[in-house]
Amino acid sequence: MKGKPEKTVALIDPVWVGHHPMYFTQFTGSFLRAGARVIGLCPDPQGALANLRAAFPDADLDGRVRMFNLRTGKRSFFNGRFEGDPARTFDRWRKAADALADAQSASGWQADLMYFPYLDSYLRFMPLPILPEMLIHLPWSGLYLRNHHHGEKPSFAKRLRLLAKGDAIFRSRTCLEVGVLDERFIPAMEQLTGKRVIAYPDVTQEGMPPAPTALAEDIRNRAAGRPVIGIIGLEKRKGFLTLLRTAKLAKEREIPAFFVCAGIYPPGEYTEEERSEISALTEDVSDILHFNPDSGRIASEADYNSLFSVFDIAWAAYEDFQGSSGTLSKAALFGKTCIATAGECVGQRVERYRMGMTIKQGSAEAALEAIRQLAVAKLEPRFADYREDHSLARLDSILANLLERV
Secondary structure (H helix, E strand, O other): OOOOOOOEEEEEOOOOOOOHHHHHHHHHHHHHHOOOEEEEEEOOHHHHHHHHHHHOOOOOOOOOEEEEEOOOOOOOOOOOOOOOOHHHHHHHHHHHHHHHHHHHHHHOOOOOEEEEOOHHHHOOOOOOOOHHHHHOOOOEEEEEOOOHHHHOOOOHHHHHHHHHHOHHHHHOOOEEEEEEOOHHHHHHHHHHHOOEEEEOOOOOOOOOOOOOOHHHHHHHHHHOOOOEEEEEOOOHHHOHHHHHHHHHHHHHOOOOOEEEEEOOOOHHHOOHHHHHHHHHHHHHOHHHEEEOOOOOOOOOHHHHHHHHOOOOEEEEOOOOOOOOOHHHHHHHHHOOEEEEEOOOHHHHHHHHOOOEEEEOOOOHHHHHHHHHHHOOOOOOOOHHHHHHHOOHHHHHHHHHHHHHOO
């Protein structure tokens, strides 16, 4: 941590599921290392502060951080996502303005910069560059995740989509720059917005528990020397069902392998037919599979790392998903090869860094062949390059440079 802080950052996120708490901790830490104070606005300020103290046990956070409540963002009327709709998006800006005013009054600090670790919630159906200036007259920036519509071919439908996505809000005079995880569409975004767009690292947290977790030990014992193919988080987009189909093929063809399907299983994402197939498959391959549908979220990032470290192959074969994935950052951290779907951001990175093999989306046959080939392939993976390109040091540098512009 640097010396006396000179600037104060308001870190704002109305979503508190999945990786959001981890990102909130990462961004808070980076701004602190840059010498700033942080006013954190999120749905769980006590939890955010506890996460921060766990990540920086030796840091003196008193006088550097204040956490305040920001009501959880309601899901959109459209498809139940968090990205917003005309009413929800405006309401989030208004609530952020009110919460920041209260936080500044309670802390006695005045923010110099607003930063949104998940900008998507503040964009949808709100292409009004003047809105941030009307509600909160402060410089602002943030990380934009779902920017893949910029890769579409020019058409009337794309123009309508750009309007609905709300990207024109970046033309706001108070917007300094925009961060993205998927670097493929930076030129198109810069042309549309007139702002600097920066490729951010997809940073992952390091750290292991003092000893392997009971789950990691159990999987290692059950695998009994067979290669372990693992996935954590069983959302439909992650290709969970295809992984189970691959496990069935491996059993039928007597290919030695053990499969791990851990983390939250959201049955509501699957059709009734798919849920029936998942039930049948998990029973059929129970002897070569770890799957507990009631296990829930893994308790901590250290426990997550302990489990991931026993994988030999990380499953990154996403389906109908275009963006970046922290799975590759974990794989690079632990030196694990990957199976990924060809064509989008994850697949292109796996090929560029030689971190594994890519397959046709949803193909269990191709996945099983990839498992067999990875057992003998000489990939010469560029794990060290990936770790450097997606390092915490690089995030620190980006945010320190942003602060200098305030």
